[in-house]
Amino acid sequence: MNLSDLKEGQTATVARVGGDGPFRRRLLEMGFLRGTEVYVEKYAPLRDPIELILKGYHLSLRVDEAARIEVEEVKG
Amino acid sequence: MSQKSITIALAGNPNSGKSTIFNNLTGTRQKVGNWPGVTVEKKEGHLKTNGCDLTVVDLPGTYSLTAYSIEEIVARNFILDEKPDVVVDIIDASNLERNLYLATQLRELDTKVIFVLNMADLARARGVKIDADKLSELLDVPVVFTVGNKNKGTRDLLEKIMSVAEAEIDFPRTRRVYYGKDIEKAVSELSEFIKEKTTAELPYHIRWAAIKLLENDGIVKERILQSANPQGEAILQEAELKRQRLRDFFDEEPEIVMTDHRYGFIAGIVKELVKTVSKQRVDVSRQIDQVLTNRLLGLPIFVFFIWAMFQLTFSLGAYPMDWIDAGVGWLGEGAGQILPEGIFRDMIVDGIIAGVGSVAIFLPNILILFFCIALFEDTGYMARAAFLMDKVMHLIGLHGKSFIPMLMGFGCNAPAIMATRTLESEKDRILTILINPLMSCAARLPVYILLAGAFFGAKAGNVIFSIYALGIVLAISIGRLFRSTLLRGKVAPFVMELPPYRVPMFKGLLIHMWDRSKIFLRKIGGVILVGSVVVWFLSAFPREVQFSRDYEAEIAGISDHYRPLISAAHGDLRERLLGKRDEAISALEILQAREKVERSYIGRLGKVLTPVFAPIGMDWRGSVAVLTGFVAKEIVVSTMGVLYTVGADEDEKSEALKVALRKSNMTPLSAYAMMTFVLIYVPCLATVAVIRRETNSWKWAAFSITYSTTLAWLVAFIIYQGGRMLGL
Numbered sequence: 001m002n003l004s005d006l007k008e009g010q011t012a013t014v015a016r017v018g019g020d021g022p023f024r025r026r027l028l029e030m031g032f033l034r035g036t037e038v039y040v041e042k043y044a045p046l047r048d049p050i051e052l053i054l055k056g057y058h059l060s061l062r063v064d065e066a067a068r069i070e071v072e073e074v075k076g
Numbered sequence: 077m078s079q080k081s082i083t084i085a086l087a088g089n090p091n092s093g094k095s096t097i098f099n100n101l102t103g104t105r106q107k108v109g110n111w112p113g114v115t116v117e118k119k120e121g122h123l124k125t126n127g128c129d130l131t132v133v134d135l136p137g138t139y140s141l142t143a144y145s146i147e148e149i150v151a152r153n154f155i156l157d158e159k160p161d162v163v164v165d166i167i168d169a170s171n172l173e174r175n176l177y178l179a180t181q182l183r184e185l186d187t188k189v190i191f192v193l194n195m196a197d198l199a200r201a202r203g204v205k206i207d208a209d210k211l212s213e214l215l216d217v218p219v220v221f222t223v224g225n226k227n228k229g230t231r232d233l234l235e236k237i238m239s240v241a242e243a244e245i246d247f248p249r250t251r252r253v254y255y256g257k258d259i260e261k262a263v264s265e266l267s268e269f270i271k272e273k274t275t276a277e278l279p280y281h282i283r284w285a286a287i288k289l290l291e292n293d294g295i296v297k298e299r300i301l302q303s304a305n306p307q308g309e310a311i312l313q314e315a316e317l318k319r320q321r322l323r324d325f326f327d328e329e330p331e332i333v334m335t336d337h338r339y340g341f342i343a344g345i346v347k348e349l350v351k352t353v354s355k356q357r358v359d360v361s362r363q364i365d366q367v368l369t370n371r372l373l374g375l376p377i378f379v380f381f382i383w384a385m386f387q388l389t390f391s392l393g394a395y396p397m398d399w400i401d402a403g404v405g406w407l408g409e410g411a412g413q414i415l416p417e418g419i420f421r422d423m424i425v426d427g428i429i430a431g432v433g434s435v436a437i438f439l440p441n442i443l444i445l446f447f448c449i450a451l452f453e454d455t456g457y458m459a460r461a462a463f464l465m466d467k468v469m470h471l472i473g474l475h476g477k478s479f480i481p482m483l484m485g486f487g488c489n490a491p492a493i494m495a496t497r498t499l500e501s502e503k504d505r506i507l508t509i510l511i512n513p514l515m516s517c518a519a520r521l522p523v524y525i526l527l528a529g530a531f532f533g534a535k536a537g538n539v540i541f542s543i544y545a546l547g548i549v550l551a552i553s554i555g556r557l558f559r560s561t562l563l564r565g566k567v568a569p570f571v572m573e574l575p576p577y578r579v580p581m582f583k584g585l586l587i588h589m590w591d592r593s594k595i596f597l598r599k600i601g602g603v604i605l606v607g608s609v610v611v612w613f614l615s616a617f618p619r620e621v622q623f624s625r626d627y628e629a630e631i632a633g634i635s636d637h638y639r640p641l642i643s644a645a646h647g648d649l650r651e652r653l654l655g656k657r658d659e660a661i662s663a664l665e666i667l668q669a670r671e672k673v674e675r676s677y678i679g680r681l682g683k684v685l686t687p688v689f690a691p692i693g694m695d696w697r698g699s700v701a702v703l704t705g706f707v708a709k710e711i712v713v714s715t716m717g718v719l720y721t722v723g724a725d726e727d728e729k730s731e732a733l734k735v736a737l738r739k740s741n742m743t744p745l746s747a748y749a750m751m752t753f754v755l756i757y758v759p760c761l762a763t764v765a766v767i768r769r770e771t772n773s774w775k776w777a778a779f780s781i782t783y784s785t786t787l788a789w790l791v792a793f794i795i796y797q798g799g800r801m802l803g804l
């Protein structure tokens with residue numbers, strides 16, 4: 001399952017970050033590591049981007065970028 | 077005590093409060109704002125303490141020492157190349173884990189580092205307790221708590237800086253990130269290899285260089301290649317070999333594994349020193365966002381904010397505008413009376429006061445506009461605007477973050493173009509820079525107000541709005557066009573932090589507003605002043621011209637004609653005759669003055685340009701006006717002021733200009749065509765200079781000038797000729 005498949009208010013754990021080099025690296029540096037909990041705060045009014053909460057801060061990602069992050073253990 | 081000079085670099089994550097601390101330390105007024113990416117250039121400040129000269133450098137925010145966007149490269153290069161004596165890492169204590177990522181990297185550099193736990197108030201409010209002594213002990217660095225916006229902890233910090241700077245510490249570095257057996261082995265082997273291969277002075281500490289080479293860091297690779305010549309090649313090959321081996325082993329890029337290890341190390345630290353005392357209370361920021369980025373309300377509220385901003389700018393600005401207008405009129409009159417008649421007086425009154433005055437009038441609008449933008453920035457709403465608009469910007473092939481520079485473009489394109497530095501992708505940046513001038517800046521507004529006011533009366537507001545809209549539509553189309561031709565490529569990822577809302581500091585807002593308005597004021601004092609004098613000179617010289625008629629004789633003739641009549645008449649009739657005589661004389665005088673301008677240098681220049689501008693409905697005066705507008709677009713108005721109202725009464729100039737325009741051969745259609753031309757054609761000199769600096773190429777600056785002027789002519793041509801065909 002991908003991060004972009006989650007609905008508002010759901011939490012999941014990061015399993016793997018895909019995508020190309022620098023972008024992937026940046027996501028990891030921002031804290032998307034295996035095992036990190038990510039909460040889907042909301043989708044923007046035009047359904048894109050997504051606002052997420054991880055490691056206690058708010059971050060936004062586009063839907064197609066979030067689609068490259070595999071998640072597991074979906075809750076909520 | 078001897079005068080020592082020490083350089084201190086303030087580094088840290090974006091929006092962690094570096095500029096705030098910088099201001100506290102140096103007492104200067106650096107821009108702060110509540111969105112990641114306010115500081116895009118390094119800024120220097122100075123202070124003296126204990127007989128030491130401290131140079132403090134405020135760096136742009138970075139999430140890591142991996143160079144990603146240019147501002148990050150600026151920060152990293154400063155730390156690596158300029159080797160500041162002390163690096164102060166400003167850490168957002170309320171967001172510790174992510175902030176420690178950069179902190180551990182900085183510590184790896186083996187320079188003197190101090191950790192500042194800023195936003196201590198926020199951390200406390202969230203119920204997070206941080207054991208600073210533990211942190212200091214674990215990482216072997218001095219730690220200070222501060223609350224930047226309340227100026228707390230500054231003295232502590234300064235003391236620590238001094239003691240660290242003066243101490244001769246040899247960094248033993250026991251506790252550092254352990255990358256796991258296999259990577260550590262590769263690091264030490266590569267370090268040995270480097271040591272064996274070269275005795276050359278490397279720009280970096282060896283372990284660090286080895287780590288970066290394993291991470292495949294482009295800049296480090298290049299530097300090693302240069303400095304370890306001729307062995308550089310061999311070192312890079314060895315590093316690549318090791319990378320390959322690690323990649324096979326982990327089935328993953330080594331740099332990713334290393335990132336993982338760093339965060340693992342951080343998690344360990346955080347566990348030891350952070351205690352969450354109470355569960356988070358109501359998160360105000362989140363609740364605000366329930367409304368402001370709400371699915372249904374978010375966009376309408378956003379549109380409302382933008383609308384309110386323009387309303388405020390123009391309706392509230394109208395009052396002080398009147399005062400300035402009156403002041404300028406009074407000044408011109410006063411100067412006209414005090415100074416002796418002659419060229420000098422003409423230059424002061426007709427050139428400087430009239431020219432600069434016609435532009436200074438817009439200061440209130442500009443102050444208000446920048447105040448509003450500062451308000452958006454300092455509260456944290458700007459990041460939300462980017463969040464809301466990303467999808468729309470995506471349609472143009474742009475990034476949500478481009479929205480911020482685009483919005484700022486309505487104020488002034490020069491700082492707006494500088495704000496594009498927060499964009500990670502070079503192509504995104506150049507595209508944003510190229511279409512930014514299509515956002516009609518405040519300098520063009522005077523032209524619209526004048527022309528629309530003169531020709532469209534009550535509909536002026538709508539007409540001006542349509543010009544702004546035209547600019548936006550063009551920006552979208554041109555953006556798409558360039559994206560699919562010149563700057564083909566994918567839009568950069570939208571990884572953006574949404575900072576919590578903050579109540580802005582009033583002082584901060586003022587600084588912000590002032591910082592940007594200064595550019596406008598500097599223009600008034602600089603290019604606009606010079607431009608006005610030049611325009612005046614070109615229109616006032618040559619002094620002696622060959623007129624087509626003998627005005628002097630005709631005026632004398634009129635006087636002669638009326639003299640016997642007047643002396644014979646009495647009472648009412650006499651008054652009427654006097655009036656008639658004066659009217660006839662002044663009509664002739666205006667004709668004379670006008671002919672004089674036509675035969676002046678500027679008139680001749682305009683005549684040369686006529687063939688170019690005639691198809692878009694501009695006469696020679698309009699052509700000259702737009703030509704002078706290259707200096708600064710406000711000058712278009714002052715030039716028209718000089719060219720159209722020559723001979724008119726000084727004290728009714730602004731009205732007189734509108735009347736004169738209506739009397740000239742301009743029509744509403746040609747006025748509209750001229751407005752569109754002014755909207756689109758060459759960005760002003762200041763903007764071109766900024767474009768050249770920000771793209772680092774004359775090519776893009778020249779391209780910007782050419783494409784915009786061509787486009788301006790084409791659009792104006794279509795509007796003017798199209799309108800004529802429709803019989804407008």
Ligand SMILES: Nc1nc2c(ncn2[C@@H]2O[C@H](COP(=O)(O)OP(=O)(O)OP(=O)(O)O)[C@@H](O)[C@H]2O)c(=O)[nH]1
Nearest residue numbers: 091092093094095096109113114115137195223224
């Ligand atoms: N509550 C709180 N707010 C702070 C503190 N220090 C700074 N701020 C606010 O945090 C925001 C960001 O501050 P800046 O100084 O612009 O941050 P910066 O690190 O220079 O940001 P960039 O230049 O974007 O990297 C501003 O709105 C400050 O008023 C603090 O200790 N507590």
Ligand SMILES: [Mg+2]
Nearest residue numbers: 094095114115
């Ligand atoms: Mg800053």
